[in-house]
Amino acid sequence: MHLGVSESMREREYSQISTRSSTPMESPHQKRVLRKKWQAFPGQNKFYCDGRIMMARQTGVFYLTLVLILVTSGLFFAFDCPFLASALSPAIPAVGGVLFVFVMGTLLRTSFSDPGVLPRATPDEAADLERQIDVANGSSSGGFRPPPRTKEVLINGQTVKLKYCFTCKIFRPPRASHCSLCDNCVERFDHHCPWVGNCVGRRNYRFFYMFILSLSFLTIFIFAFVITHVILRSQSSGFLTALKDSPASVLEVVVCFFSVWSIVGLSGFHTYLISSNQTTNEDIKGSWSSKRGKDNYNPYSYGNIFTNCCAALCSPLPPSLIDRRGFIQPDTPQPAPPTNGITMYGATQSQSHMAAATPLLQSEPVMMSDEPSLPGRTSLGAACASLPLGQPTPPTSTPSLSCDADLLPLQGNHVEGQHHFLTPEEAPSPPGMLHCGSPMGQGHPHGHAPGHGVPFYSPASQDSLHEDSVRGLVKLSSV
Amino acid sequence: MATEFHNLQELRHSASLATKVFIQRDYTEGTVCKFQTKFPAELDSRIERSLFEDTVKTLNNYYAEAEKIGGQSYLEGCLACATAYVIFLCMETRYEKVLKKISKYIQEQNEKIYAPRGLLITDPIERGMRVIEISVFEDRGSSGSSSGSSSTSSSSGR
Numbered sequence: 013m014h015l016g017v018s019e020s021m022r023e024r025e026y027s028q029i030s031t032r033s034s035t036p037m038e039s040p041h042q043k044r045v046l047r048k049k050w051q052a053f054p055g056q057n058k059f060y061c062d063g064r065i066m067m068a069r070q071t072g073v074f075y076l077t078l079v080l081i082l083v084t085s086g087l088f089f090a091f092d093c094p095f096l097a098s099a100l101s102p103a104i105p106a107v108g109g110v111l112f113v114f115v116m117g118t119l120l121r122t123s124f125s126d127p128g129v130l131p132r133a134t135p136d137e138a139a140d141l142e143r144q145i146d147v148a149n150g151s152s153s154g155g156f157r158p159p160p161r162t163k164e165v166l167i168n169g170q171t172v173k174l175k176y177c178f179t180c181k182i183f184r185p186p187r188a189s190h191c192s193l194c195d196n197c198v199e200r201f202d203h204h205c206p207w208v209g210n211c212v213g214r215r216n217y218r219f220f221y222m223f224i225l226s227l228s229f230l231t232i233f234i235f236a237f238v239i240t241h242v243i244l245r246s247q248s249s250g251f252l253t254a255l256k257d258s259p260a261s262v263l264e265v266v267v268c269f270f271s272v273w274s275i276v277g278l279s280g281f282h283t284y285l286i287s288s289n290q291t292t293n294e295d296i297k298g299s300w301s302s303k304r305g306k307d308n309y310n311p312y313s314y315g316n317i318f319t320n321c322c323a324a325l326c327s328p329l330p331p332s333l334i335d336r337r338g339f340i341q342p343d344t345p346q347p348a349p350p351t352n353g354i355t356m357y358g359a360t361q362s363q364s365h366m367a368a369a370t371p372l373l374q375s376e377p378v379m380m381s382d383e384p385s386l387p388g389r390t391s392l393g394a395a396c397a398s399l400p401l402g403q404p405t406p407p408t409s410t411p412s413l414s415c416d417a418d419l420l421p422l423q424g425n426h427v428e429g430q431h432h433f434l435t436p437e438e439a440p441s442p443p444g445m446l447h448c449g450s451p452m453g454q455g456h457p458h459g460h461a462p463g464h465g466v467p468f469y470s471p472a473s474q475d476s477l478h479e480d481s482v483r484g485l486v487k488l489s490s491v
Numbered sequence: 492m493a494t495e496f497h498n499l500q501e502l503r504h505s506a507s508l509a510t511k512v513f514i515q516r517d518y519t520e521g522t523v524c525k526f527q528t529k530f531p532a533e534l535d536s537r538i539e540r541s542l543f544e545d546t547v548k549t550l551n552n553y554y555a556e557a558e559k560i561g562g563q564s565y566l567e568g569c570l571a572c573a574t575a576y577v578i579f580l581c582m583e584t585r586y587e588k589v590l591k592k593i594s595k596y597i598q599e600q601n602e603k604i605y606a607p608r609g610l611l612i613t614d615p616i617e618r619g620m621r622v623i624e625i626s627v628f629e630d631r632g633s634s635g636s637s638s639g640s641s642s643t644s645s646s647s648g649r
Contacts, residue, residue: 328557
């Protein structure tokens with residue numbers, strides 16, 4: 013029965029929380045092998061090392077990041093450091109080494125950890141919420157446009173709207189947002205960064221910040237010392253000879269020169285965000301800007317910069333809410349794609365095949381798992397800080413970004429807002445700070461359903477054309 | 492005290508799940524983990540209001556302790572940063588320690604208070620910290636002593 017199993021599962025879960033290394037399960041009594049939860053995870057993430065590593069679906073750009081950092085640093089240590097160590101001081105390669113290790117450590121930590129994904133609601137929870145919403149809305153929706161599902165909360169005197177996520181079937185906590193690339197709700201969602209191949213959220217924001225900060229230092233460090241190296245050499249043998257003697261330096265200078273601007277800029281931007289306790293998402297949307305109203309202020313800010321910084325960087329690290337490496341108990345209800353009877357509205361679709369075949373949805377190509385990504389899926393804002401090479405667009409090796417590539421400008425933050433159809437964030441005005449501005453998904457009203465929920469409004473007719481127009485209406489009447 | 496549901500195992504065997512009550516999060520203080528202390532109507536006949544509120548308040552206090560930003564969390568954060576976060580592989584964070592305390596507390600509450608009344612609290616961590624799920628059981632077995640011994644006055648007709 014549910015209980016006894018969940019108790020023992022609880023114990024296993026807690027032993028999993030306390031130690032990173034897993035204790036191997038005693039062999040299950042069932043004939044078939046129990047699968048681990050990461051294998052049935054409803055989002056679009058990829059898992060490695062038996063669930064220990066969690067990344068976004070498209071990781072091509074992450075490998076580019078790795079290559080750029082490794083190659084540039086490698087060239088620095090191989091070609092410039094010997095000269096600098098003897099000519100100036102051996103501390104230079106030592107400091108460089110420490111910086112490099114720190115950069116790699118924080119990068120891997122950012123990329124591989126769970127950003128703070130909220131697990132989807134269990135069927136019971138979803139049903140309970142539905143009931144509450146129906147009660148709150150009175151009689152049935154009456155019309156093709158059901159009332160928007162929001163809840164208002166007063167936080168520190170500021171009214172905040174909590175939106176209902178049709179995919180995850182929960183009311184999103186404040187500051188959470190649904191990443192359409194990863195198809196998850198993420199707590200304290202900052203943005204989806206293709207350069208680290210993961211979302212940046214509550215659990216890995218500090219690693220991300222440390223990464224860009226240390227990368228700024230590393231870039232400036234390499235840039236400065238490569239220039240020093242060339243200057244010192246050219247004092248003895250002339251400029252062109254110096255360049256010929258160490259050709260790697262030219263490459264390093266070029267890479268560092270282009271990356272310094274964007275990475276240092278990004279570090280500065282995030283320092284500002286941390287000190288005012290905002291997320292990239294909120295800043296881009298101007299949620300707490302005074303332009304929205306006289307009384308608009310950030311309810312999460314502690315008032316002074318120091319406390320805000322400490323809260324962002326030194327607050328206790330919450331554990332992962334998704335139990336990746338636990339075993340799926342056969343009789344435990346999994347929260348994944350919704351069954352038919354539970355909801356009236358959202359027959360959402362995620363990776364697995366559509367359980368509840370609703371005639372409406374059948375007309376749509378909803379199988380996310382087949383496509384690498386959605387071509388039309390754009391992102392709020394722009395690409396995350398460009399890396400050393402400063403390419404105008406991310407490489408087209410990653411199909412998901414290839415379409416975005418046309419829209420992504422040189423630099424900026426790749427912000428992932430919400431899923432496009434239902435409760436789109438208001439189209440953000442590009443931040444003045446960074447070059448931003450890929451248009452919102454509203455520019456792409458197409459029949460592709462992202463992996464997340466497509467609402468099924470039962471009052472609506474079963475005409476897919478009509479449904480498209482309904483969705484269009486819903487999109488425009490954004491909450 | 493009802494001996495029917497003396498322990499959770501017996502609860503499992505002899506009772507059937509009637510309904511589940513979900514205690515939602517209270518966001519009025521921001522994003523800290525806090526649950527609403529509003530007493531749900533479905534539990535009206537099953538448990539005393541004060542016991543329920545005590546449980547939720549204690550849980551809220553535990554979570555506040557886990558998420559407290561103070562001297563110890565600074566120390567932990569700085570130490571972790573200095574070791575390039577490698578230390579998280581060896582050490583259990585404070586949050587995890589408190590979560591263990593919470594699970595013990597919930598277990599204890601279940602055994603002492605809730606199971607005898609035919610209720611069962613699920614640890615919020617298993618529900619993504621979104622809700623406290625309280626399962627309400629109907630007594631399928633003999634109804635000699637009804638499940639909520641101390642609440643038999645308002646008998647939920649078995």
